[in-house]
Amino acid sequence: MSTTQPGRAAAPGPATDAESTKIDPAVWRTIWAVLVGALAVIFDTTIVSVALHTLSTDLHASVSTIQWVSTGYLLALAVIIPITGWAQRMLGTKRLWLIALSIFLGGSILSSLAWSAPSLITFRVVQGIGGGVMLPLMSTIVMQAAGGKALGQIMSIVSLPAVLGPILGPVIGGVILTHLHWSFLFWVNVPFCVVGLVLASIMIPKDGPVHRASFDIVGFVLLAPGLVGILYGLSNTSGTGGFTRADVLWPLIGGVVLLLAFVLWALRRRTKALIDILLLRHWALSSSSVLLFLSGIGLYGAMLLLPLYFQQLRGMTPLDAGLLLIPQGVGTFLSRSIAGRLSDTMGARWLSVIGFAIVAVSTVPFAYAGGQTNEIWLMVALLVRGLGLGVVTVPLMALAFRGLERPEIPDASIISRIATQVGGAFGSAVLAVILAGALATATTAGGAAGAFQTAFWWSVGFSAVGVVLSLMLPGKPPAVAPAPEA
Missing domain, CATH: 4.10.860 (DNA Excision Repair, Uvrb; Chain A)
Structure with missing residues (x-):
């Protein structure tokens, strides 16, 4: 049982009745205004990932040099993400969002005009500066607008760019590289940024008083x-x-x-x-951050393996591999809405357990797959895997904000974003090392298939660990106490 001191408002939390989980139309307007701009950031990351070989050839740069087109962007994100909370307090939420989106727009246009590998890397860093602010700020804006209500439902919408990016990004990138010049990879961002700026100017509420905080x-x-x-x-x-x-x-x-x-x-x-890490005393935030980090190995690390499996072992083009990965994104798209609603009523614990279990089971077919395995069977497995991804990620992302006061949300956004960012990089690195080690001892096509199978088995094992660790998550969210009558 919890108590509230006189004169102090109860911390917002997801409610269980229909009235308190109803989302205000003003909140929806804020959400959609933010999402349009965020789509540019997510698309940019997934589109460019399939273009490194083309960029290396056209810009006459080595693979190790052109890799910095992605690495420089990610490192710029890492530098900027921690200062987002301070910048929001200094500049105001709406103003900071418009500045960050404008920086990303400028970086996109400059990247499309790049004349060499160093210039492209530099302009990608500019994009990373804008994107590094936008990623945590997106969650902050919508969660503060929501006032603690229907966190799961809202996060299922906020996660939409992360769902659509892996579905459409590689496909769009493959189409552009097949029929157009690589510079159009960055021009794709421009309409999203322009429309996002207009919508944000109109729909995001005006900033309140700005707090001058020391850096x-x-x-x-x-x-x-x-x-x-x-x-x-x-x-x-x-x-x-x-x-x-x-x-x-x-x-x-x-x-x-x-x-x-x-x-x-x-x-x-x-x-x-710079970041109030004492917020980790909230079990909802600390436990969800741990699971978001660890999910990088079992969930997102496998996303490194899947395109490599289709391209290296089965000899497919990046476009073909992207098309075959669509079912996974579709599955995530289908499950995210119901997962969000269920997390508002039953909590994240059992949803996370079920989601990790689905991911583990649906990855097993790839642990047996070879170079000639039926593609339909693998696409069905990917669809189911996507369902599991949605069931895991949406409740975990929403859980991070449960029970927090409005001023605490910016730092919570940064903490959960860092956990996700580092966890995804760590998961990709671990499985890349496992795959490279297995491939180093493979001398035949059958040996190469065995190397991929070994890496996928590790992914299955990491997802199984996620099932166990999910049991430490908080249970059913408490109902919001009714407002006292005057």
């Missing part, structure tokens, strides 16, 4: 390079040597040390720190 320079100097070191080290694990490489091991060690130093610093600074 935690020490915290930034510790946290930003720490995240960059971790993500940079993990991005190099696909080369020979895996985690034992110097350009993997030392950045990882340095990043972890800086991250631990930031934790100690933030504990001293408390609410004056």
Whole structure:
């Protein structure tokens, strides 16, 4: 049983009755205004991922150099994400969103005009600066607008870009690379950005008073390079040597040390720190962040394996591989809405258990698949896998905000975004090392198939661990207490 002190409003939480879970039309307008701009960020990431070979050829750059088109973007995200909460307090929510979206628009146009690999990498960093603000700010805007109501339903909509990106991004990228110049990969963003700016100007509520907050320079100097070191080290694990490489091991060690130093610093600074990590005392936020990080191995790490399986083992083009991966995105699209509604009534615990179990079981067919396995059977498995992904991710993302006060939401958004970002990179790195090690000992086509099967079995195992760890999540959300009569 919980109590509320006199004069202090109860912390918002998802309600269980129809009236309190009804979403206000003004909230819907805010959600859709934010989503249009966010689609540009998500599409950009997934579209460019299939274009590195073409960019390497057309810009006359080595694969190791052109890889920085993606790496530079991700590292820029890592640097900017931690300062989003401070920037929001200084500039205001609406103003910051418009600035970030404008920066991303400018970076997209400049990227389309790039004349060399270094210029493209530089302009991608500009995109990353805008995108790094937009990703956590998107969750903050809609969760603050929602006022703690129907968090699951709202997160099922907010996650729409993350669902559509993997479905449409590789397909759009493949079509562009087949029929148009690579510069159109970035022009695709422009309509979303322009429309997003117009909608945000009209539909996002005006900012209230702006709070002048001092900038935690020490915290930034510790946290930003720490995240960059971790993500940079993990991005190099696909080369020979895996985690034992110097350009993997030392950045990882340095990043972890800086991250631990930031934790100690933030504990001293408390609410004056760059990010208030004391928010992790909320079990909903801390447990969901742990699961979001760990889900990167079992859920998103396998997303590295799937296109490689279709392209390397079965000899498909990037476009063909993208088309075959559509069922997974469709499954996620279909399950996210019901998962959001159920999380508002039954909580995240059992949904996460069920979702991880579905993902584990539906990955098993790939652990037996070879170069000639029936594609229909694999697409059915991908559809089911997508259903599991939606059942897991939407409740976990919504759970991070349960019971938080409005001022706490920005830092919670940053914490959950960092957990997801680092977890996804870690999961991809671990499975890349496992696959590379298995392929190194393969001398035949059958051996290569066995290498992929080994990596998929590891993915199944990680998802099974997720089933067990999901039991630590909070149970059914409490109902919101009715407002006292005057």
